[in-house]
Amino acid sequence: MSIPLRKLNDQYFASCPLGLEVPLENELKNLGVQIQEVVKRGVNFKATTEQALKIVFHSRIASRLFLKTFNFKIKNEKELYFGIKEINWKRFFDPHLAIKVIVTRSTTDKRYSKFQNTLYLSQVIKDGICDRFKKDNLGRPDVDLKNPDVIINCHLRPSENPHSQKSIATILIDFTGEPLCNRGYRVKDAKAPVRENIAAGIIDLLEWKGDENFIDLTCGSGTFLIEAYIKAKKIPASFMKLNLLQKNEHLKLWNFQKLNIFKSAQNRKAIQKEIKNSHKLLEESKSKKLDCLFHGNDIHYRTVMNLKEDLRYLGWQEDIKVTSVDARDFADYSTQKNLLFSNPPYGKRLDEERSLEDLYYELGENFKNNFKKSRLCVFSANREMLKRISLKHSKKHIISHGSLDCRLVEYLNF
Ligand SMILES: C[S@@+](CC[C@H](N)C(=O)[O-])C[C@H]1O[C@@H](n2cnc3c(N)ncnc32)[C@H](O)[C@@H]1O
Structure with missing residues (x-):
């Protein structure tokens, strides 16, 4: 046949x-x-x-x-x-x-x-x-x-x-076997991390251009902070793999390297050229000046310590500040232009839901009362909790995260 x-x-x-x-x-x-x-x-x-x-x-x-x-x-x-x-x-x-x-x-x-x-x-x-x-x-x-x-x-x-x-x-x-979004920068096991490309896509949807401070009030393992930092510094998304290739350029990190079409001299040269170009961009990013501050915050002390360790490993600890206070009381940079971001817990148990109601409500109140030149962007799978933020939203997007249907909501305060 x-x-x-x-x-x-x-x-x-x-x-x-x-x-x-x-x-x-x-x-x-x-x-x-x-x-x-x-x-x-x-x-x-x-x-x-x-x-x-x-x-x-x-x-x-x-x-x-x-x-x-x-x-x-x-x-x-x-x-x-x-x-x-x-x-x-x-x-x-x-x-x-x-x-x-x-x-x-x-x-x-x-x-x-x-x-x-x-x-x-x-x-x-x-x-x-x-x-x-x-x-x-x-x-x-x-x-x-x-x-x-x-x-x-x-x-x-x-x-x-x-x-x-x-x-x-x-x-x-x-083409690659391992998903492109597995960047490999989270050294410590994180509790409920968002996939790297979801964070990157959200930052683009929010049209964040690097001129507002990027503040993640409930940062967990710091995915949003790190993705915003990569964007602002123009760091190639594959930077962790590039670091490995710098040590051994023959490493097979992606499946396409094993395909017969990549055995031709022309395509082998194309891979070498792209590795070289990307290395150059990675080097240039090290001296690139930033136009805003990066600040991560999480109430969980151990989470913050893990993130600090990850940032030290990446060499970015001077550029990304991390604190551990209750997001409801966060008050830094209140007179500046900020993108206040939060991916709060979604809540599964009833007792947690009760305190979550307060967390979502107070996030909105703190923003409304204290951050006059900023915007607040919240990413959550819990639609009921999002209703606790008593502000009119300016933008809303639906984004899937695994099996969860999440909402990204933006509120303005100017
Ligand atoms: C869904 S996780 C965030 C995950 C994060 N986006 C990531 O990619 O790793 C929610 C985080 O909110 C933190 N959190 C819960 N209540 C908080 C509060 N009142 N203030 C600050 N952080 C809080 C938790 O410790 C947890 O790390």
Whole structure:
């Protein structure tokens, strides 16, 4: 059985949490790529290999980056198998590498893709890949679900034709393996940290330009502070990995380094060039002057001590001040222009809820009464608690954080 494949040249998909599609689109545009379509939880675009590498080193907002390879129409599992077997997998990777297959289905269409059992489909795809390698007398790759060298993603969506029984399977390769948003700067185990790219995306949604003091009243492990600092200093988002590469430039930190397309002299040179460029930016950031203050605060003393240790490790302890007072009493910089940020606890237990009510209410009151040139921005999954802030909001966004539906609310005091 022969399935006609459509080759997708220089096409990529970058994923992001729901609600951060526009900041991601803007970021990708600034990195020079050609946007094709913004969809729920991500952006489709065309890019050169050099631009894709730039995204790996610099994107603050993407969760993952995928290289699109082919798409084809299928009616059933058998056609999926034969379509997969049609792909010359050797072009992408060698059979000694371990693979993992993930199948996702589009939920944007009312006619959900009829293929329900994604686990079974991933086995069908794995068989198709292995059988193609075997047909080419190349052995077959092993499967490693924990630590794969190559992650193959198959995205299924219903055909555009409403009368068609077919679905479209798009085959993508996870470019980096480890999510781009795992920056690796949180050395100490944090309690309820926000994902790094959510913090970065929120900072962009708030249009923070680095000219207001960035104050996180309930900073926890300091994700928002650190992401704001990275933005203000123009530090490449991959700075932790760059530090590792400085020690050993042959380290394989991302999956794309194992792909056959990156074995060409031209693409190897492109990686070296991007590492060099990013190092240069990292060096330049060290002498970049800041136009605002960074201040983190948390009531939990141990949390503050952990953050201080992390900041010392990063060498940023002079630039980011950290204190431990009750956010309700925070009074510093009250005459200055501040972005007062808070990601307060969401509350699960009843006794906690009662004191939370007070925390949310008092956060608003302290801001209203004492910070006349500032704005207060609160990010929380607890809509009832947000209603305790007795101020009129100027902006509201919905952003998903894992399974939680969170609200980002901005209040102005001028
Ligand atoms: C959801 S966590 C913040 C997580 C943080 N955004 C991060 O990425 O790590 C909420 C934090 O608020 C702190 N907190 C709770 N009540 C507080 C209060 N009254 N004043 C200051 N901080 C408080 C907690 O100790 C906790 O670290």
